[in-house]
Amino acid sequence: MTEIADRVLEALTRAPGFEGVTAVDSLTRLGGLTNLVHRVDVAGASVIVRIPGDGTEAYIDRAVEAHNARAAARAGVAPEVLLAEPESGVMITRAVPGIETMTPALFASREGAVARAGRALARLHGSGETFEFRFELFAMIEEYLRVLSTRDVDLPEGYHDVVAAAEPVKAALAQADPPLAPCHCDPLCENFLDDGEVMWIVDWEYSGMNDPLWDVGDLSVEAGLEAAQDAALMAAYFGRAPTAGETGRMVIYKAMCDLLWTLWGLIQHSDGNPADDFWAYATARFERCKALMQDPGFAGHVAAVARG
Numbered sequence: 001m002t003e004i005a006d007r008v009l010e011a012l013t014r015a016p017g018f019e020g021v022t023a024v025d026s027l028t029r030l031g032g033l034t035n036l037v038h039r040v041d042v043a044g045a046s047v048i049v050r051i052p053g054d055g056t057e058a059y060i061d062r063a064v065e066a067h068n069a070r071a072a073a074r075a076g077v078a079p080e081v082l083l084a085e086p087e088s089g090v091m092i093t094r095a096v097p098g099i100e101t102m103t104p105a106l107f108a109s110r111e112g113a114v115a116r117a118g119r120a121l122a123r124l125h126g127s128g129e130t131f132e133f134r135f136e137l138f139a140m141i142e143e144y145l146r147v148l149s150t151r152d153v154d155l156p157e158g159y160h161d162v163v164a165a166a167e168p169v170k171a172a173l174a175q176a177d178p179p180l181a182p183c184h185c186d187p188l189c190e191n192f193l194d195d196g197e198v199m200w201i202v203d204w205e206y207s208g209m210n211d212p213l214w215d216v217g218d219l220s221v222e223a224g225l226e227a228a229q230d231a232a233l234m235a236a237y238f239g240r241a242p243t244a245g246e247t248g249r250m251v252i253y254k255a256m257c258d259l260l261w262t263l264w265g266l267i268q269h270s271d272g273n274p275a276d277d278f279w280a281y282a283t284a285r286f287e288r289c290k291a292l293m294q295d296p297g298f299a300g301h302v303a304a305v306a307r308g
Helices: 003-012 062-074 104-109 113-125 137-149 159-165 167-176 213-223 227-238 244-271 278-293 298-307
Strands: 026-029 036-042 045-051 081-084 091-094 181-183 192-194 199-201 208-210
Touching (some): 003 036, 003 045, 062 081, 062 091, 104 213, 113 181, 113 192, 113 213, 113 227, 137 244, 159 167, 159 244, 159 278, 167 244, 167 298, 213 244, 227 244, 244 298
Antiparallel strands (some): 026 036, 045 091, 081 091, 181 208, 192 199
16 A cells, blocks of 8 residues: 555544445545545445645644534534544545535536535534634634745735735624524635535635635635525525625625735745645735736625625
């Protein structure tokens, strides 16, 4: 076996019911920008083994992740957690059978996928579960900037100017004071697993209590949704037409998630993460953020949020 396979097998033996496993039937590497993730088939069972990427302990609290992943499973939107070790960062969950791992292309082509994602988010947000950690956008921007201040990496030109230009957004959100809910906070397409009936959600590294419309706006960005798809997402999420203030919050978060994840991309770039060209990732997100904030309609959305 390879070194990675050995690490996966060794981790699996710490999960309840798998203590005596010495070999697996199959081992399949899955996607993941920062972690080593494998599907393992063994003794008639299928599980997902996640080994954390190097350096992720600097910005991910694994104890919080474990708590929230279990809460999401209780809410019925995430797979059962078999093992979660805050010290090692290893997490093992049940594999969901018969799923497609979503991509932007699949969200565009797979009938009903956008609506299923909206309903899954609504189920999570309305579950009554309480996540540990408060996902605070502007505090996280400051924390990521602090991390980057210790790295040899430049910010995209004008980044601090855009943060300053987001002050009216910060003020509008504070005035609206939206209710908090358990949120995924990092709704990449690949974190959604579709079985054609239900959309499951995985990877709770960045989860916390947040304005639920962050998840909706961020998913729209990640999936590259067009206006009609945004409307379908919001209708499925609310079960009704959204208010102007609700639409405004979703649009605001489309810009703000790019502002935040620009910095995340720069941290990956500074870590030398080989999974992607993270400098290109970060600068593309920053340019998209600027374009949306400079759109003539953006100020109207901010005003609608402030009005509530």
